């Protein structure tokens with residue numbers, strides 16, 4: 001579990017892309033006042049009337065957001081890329097950024113992770129054939145699928161709210177997840193193995209020993225399904241950021257059926273107050289956890305026990321909130 005949901009947001013860690021984003025922000029801030037700001041978070045940007053002093057240009061004030069019903073998409077950025085690439089050339093660099101591409105090492109870890117999951121399932125099936133008991137493994141597999149969604153939510157909540165880039169073991173993931181909240185569309189640009197390889201590596205190290213040591217078909221089926229769903233949760237997450245017109249119809253059907261986390265459900269996670277809809281496998285637990293205020297209870301316990309405040313209690317700063325003004329710029333072109 002230590003590497004669940006990891007690499008997808010490493011863009012924040014990329015100084016190169018970070019500087020590109022900052023340059024884009026600086027370029028567009030001069031024109032921002034004439035654009036209508038659209039989605040999740042409303043940025044009121046005041047510009048200096050005399051543009052001679054760039055230090056006075058950008059005073060960004062976050063205000064309470066208007067409700068947004070549409071899921072997050074990356075389509076607007078594509079328009080921006082088309083319209084601004086000629087002048088800046090910077091977004092082209094974002095698209096071609098090697099940190100978003102899969103390497104052979106990433107692919108090797110994917111082969112390893114998928115093999116590990118398949119070994120679990122194959123050994124479970126073989127055991128079920130031998131013992132002629134299918135009900136146990138099948139039920140265990142269903143439980144694995146259901147619990148993987150819960151596990152994804154708890155882990156996501158933890159790294160969204162606690163620690164920092166300097167936190168041992170989880171630091172890079174914490175940093176990356178905050179980057180994801182700032183530039184959520186980048187997950188759809190990340191290539192498959194690049195997005196999933198860290199999870200595949202974690203699955204290999206944790207599940208392979210179980211594959212070798214365990215002979216119980218039910219346990220093997222639980223482990224196979226659970227770890228498989230966790231490993232692919234980043235792909236489900238990426239699809240949740242996709243646009244309806246660009247997603248495969250089978251994915252849309254699974255999202256609509258609630259088998260995979262829906263775009264609208266995950267979009268709510270990227271809107272204030274940023275403290276709900278953490279689960280990213282099926283999303284089945286989201287309503288249960290949010291209505292029961294499960295995470296808020298955990299946050300209270302952590303606060304009174306350890307004096308640690310979750311990030312979601314504070315008004316998120318500019319390092320955390322989505323840069324939605326890019327969409328408003330695209331609307332003007």
Ligand SMILES: [Zn+2]
Pocket residue numbers: 156160177181269
């Ligand atoms: Zn998050």
Ligand SMILES: [Zn+2]
Pocket residue numbers: 180184237241266270
């Ligand atoms: Zn997301």
